[in-house]
Amino acid sequence: MAKVRTAIVATGQTHHRSSRLDVNGIELIHEAVSRCLEDGDLTIDDIDAVVIGNMDHFEGINYVDTWSIDGTGGFMKPVIKVTTGGTTGSTVGHCGYHLVASGMFDKVLAVGWEKNSESDTTAAITTAFDPIWDRLVFAGAISGLAAEAMAYMVKHGVTEKDAARVAVRDRKHATNNPYAQLRKEITIDDVMNSPMLSDPIKLLDVCPRTDGACAVVFASEDYAEKICDRPAWFHGVSVKHPYNYLGDYEWENSLPSMHMASQELYAKVGIKEPLKEIDVMELYLPYSCAGLSWIEALGLCKAGGAPKLLWDGVTDMGGELPINPSGGVIATNCIGATALLRIAEAAIQIMGRGEKRQVPDVKTALASGFGGCFWSDVTILKSTKPK
C-alpha cells in the first residue's frame, strides 16, 4: 500500500523526429519540460525534485543528471539519474512515483529523452552486452529480437503477415498522434515487401530511431486534484530484469519477464481478466512480432492465440482493448523516453487529453517497458484513487 497516493497530473513531449538539428540535447529536454509545466499550469518553482534518464552511449554524455540542469530546471533542486537501457523510461516513471509516494517530495518532474541521431544506435547498444562472452557475437538489438520472433513463429505456426498486422495497426494509430515521428499508414504488403534486416524482421516491422523527449509531473494526493481535474493514479508497478546473458534467456517462451511482471501486478491490483478489465494499453513493442507473443505474456489470450486478437480488430481503436493509440514504438522510438512515453500516453488516456487518439471512457490503463536482456516493466494507472 502506498504511503502517499500518487498521480500523474501533467505531461509534455516533443514532436518526435528522426533528427532535431535545431536543438541540442539540453534544449530538447527543455522543450518537453516546458510543455509539461504548461499542461499542468505549473512553473518550475512548483517542482520539488527532478529525475532524468537516457542511455549514456547514445549521446556520449557522462553524468547526464548534472549536465542537463538547464533543460530540466534542476538548478538548486534535488536531481537524480536512473537508467536501465530500453526500460529506462519506465524506470524513470517508477522513480518519480516512489519519490512522491515516499512522502519526501510533493511534486516530482520525471524526464526521459534520447537523441538517437547523434550516434550509431547499433554500435552503442552492442556495448550493453558482456565484452568477454556476448559482445563479439551479438549485433545490436535487432538480432536478439529476430531470434525470439523466429522461435515464437516456429512454435505456434505464426506467419510474418500475422506480425505485419501489428505494425499496420500501430502505424495507423500514429496518424492520430501529432507527436509521433512516423505518421503515414502502411499496408501488410508494404511490410512484406520492405527490406529484410534480420530474418524474419523487415524494415517496416521495426521501430525507427528518434530524437525526442518526454516529461511527466507526479504529484501527491494533496496536490494532484488541485493541479488536474482527472489525475492518473498509480496503482502498482512491477519490474522483472532477470537475465544478463543471452544464453540464459528462454527463447521459446513468450517474454517470461513480462509474464512474471504482469502476473505479479495483476495480483497486486486485483485484475483477473486483463482483456476485460483493462481499457487501454500502451506497450513497448519495438517490433511487430512482439505485439503477438508479448500480449500472450500479458495474459490477454492463450499461447498462440494472439494473431486472432489482431485480425479480429480487438486491439484496434474501437476494439475491446485498444493497444497503442499513440502509435507506440513502431512509430516513435527515442529510447530513453520511449517507456516513459508509454506511461505518459496511458496517463493521457485517463486524463482525457488524448484528443484524436483518445479511447472513450478510460478508467484503467496499462503501460509496459522493455529493454536490456529481455527485461519487462509494467505499470497500472487508474482514474480512481487506490485504497
Next chain:
Amino acid sequence: MAQKQQDQELLQYKSRIKVPYTWSVGEVGSRFLMELKENKKIWATRCPSCDMVFVPPKKACTYCFSDIHEWVEVKDEGVLQTFTVVRYETPLIPGKSPQIIGIVMLDGADTGIVHLIGGVPHDKVKVGMRVKAVFEENRKGHILDIKHFKPI
C-alpha cells in the same frame, strides 16, 4: 574440475568502445559559433526575467527557467577569474604541454567562459589579468575558432 586454482593465470581483454558521435549544436549554439567563424564576434543571450547575460548563449535561463530570445554582443575581452597550468600529458587539450586552461568573464557577460589561455609564459599568468580572444586564421564554426585568450 577441482576447486579454485592457486596460480590461475588471469587474462585481460583489451578493447575499446567505438561509438562515433555527431552532436547537434542547435540553432542557438550554431548562431554563436557562426559568429565566431564569420565575424570573430562573441554573442550572448540575455534572460528577460533576471537580466543575466549568458556566454556561451542559452535558450533558457539556468536560474529562472524563462525562455530567452534576446541576443547581445559581448566584448571579446575580459577578466581571468581562475586558471591552471596542466602539467600532466593529456591528448585532449589542444597545443603542447603544459597548456593553460582558464575561466574568463567577458565584459558584458554574467557567466564565465572556459577556454585556453595562451601567448604568455605560464609563470606570468595571474588571476585578475585582462585577457583578449585570439582568433584562428582558418575558422570552422567551432569553440576553438578562438585559439586562446591572451593577456593584454
Next chain:
Amino acid sequence: MNGVEDITIIGVGQTAIERRKPAETFADMAYEVVTKALKDAGMTIGDIDNIVTTSNDFWDGRTISSMAVNDAVGAGLGKNITTVEGDGTFSAFYGMCRILSGSYKNSLVVTHVKGSISDNIHITNGIFDPIYMRPIGLDALNTAALQMRRYMTKYGITEEQCGKVSVKNHANALKNPYAQIKKAVTLEDVMESRVMADPLKLLDCSPISDGAAAVIISGEESAKKHKNAVNVRGVGYCADAYFLGDRDLADANALDMASSRAYEAAGITDPMSEIDVAELYDAFSYMELMWYEGLGFCAPGGGGKLIDRGVTEMDGKLPVNPSGGLLSGHPVITGGLIRLIEACLQVRGDAGDHQVKGVKTALAHGVNGACGQSHCVWIVGR
C-alpha cells in the same frame, strides 16, 4: 519528517579498495559486498524484496552497465530492480524512498566501479559538454584545479591548509583495513609532490581505484531492534548549475542547500556540536575544506582555519574522515556509499582501530558531477 524515523540501515559490506582487482569481475565484486551485507544483517537474499544497483556506463565501458551485476545482486530471482547512475549516496536515498512509498520492506543498494580498467582522462572529459567544454580538454583533475585556485583566491586559503587535509586523511587510513593507500605523508611531502595542474599536486589528489559496496536499508519495525541498526535521521540532496562559468566555484551552495534539508529533517541546528563524526567526499584535498563550509561547520572561507586549529583531526571536536577518506582510496560511484557505511560503523562502534569515541550522530556525504556540482548528505545515528 516524513517517516525517515522508520528507516534503519542494518547491513553493510565493502570490498578492500585497491589500485586494481585483476582477479575479479564487476559481478564478483558485487557478489562479495552483497554477501557481506547480508551476513552483516543476518539475512538471506530471500529477505530482500528490491534492489538498487549503481554504476556508470562510461567507467564500465558498457551501456546498461547494470546488466553486468544483475545476477550477482539477486535480480535473477525475479526481484524488482532499478539502477541509479550517480554516487552511491543518491542511490541509497532512492532505496530508502522505495521503502517509504510502501512498495517494499528491505532495499539492497549496491555500487561498483573499476577505475583501473580504463582511461580516467577520457571518461571524465565525457562529463563536459561536447560543444563548448569538451574540446578544451577538461577533465576531473584540471577542472578541480580551476576550482581550487578560485577558492584560494576568494578566501585566502593556502596550499598548506589544503595539504593538511591530505596529511590527516593519509594518517587516518593507516588504521582502516579497507583503505587502498596506507602510507603516512608529511606536509612537506604534499608540498613537494609532483604538480599535476597548479595548484593541485599529486598528494592533493585521490588515487584511481577499484571497489564495491552495499548497504541494506529496512523499513520493518523489527529492524529497529537489530543489533546493527543505525537510524536514518535526515537526508538531503541538491544540484548546482552545470556550466563551470555559471557558478562561483568557491562556494558550495548546493551542499549548503542539501545539508540544510538533512539538518532540518534531523532536527540539527548546530552541526559542530551535534555531529560527532563526519565522512566527507574528499576527492581532492581542498574539497574537504570547502565542504566544511558548505556543511556549516564554519563560515564561508573558514575551512582553512578549521583545519589549522585541528578541529577535524581524530582527537578534535569533529573528526572528519577517520576512514582516511577518498584521498586514501577513491572508487568512483562507490565513494559516497562507503562514506555512509563508515558513518554507520562509527555509530555502531564497529569502526575498529579508527573508531571515534562516543559517536551518537554521524554525517556522510557524497558528490556527483565535476567540481562538486551535486551533493547528498545523510545524518545517521542512534
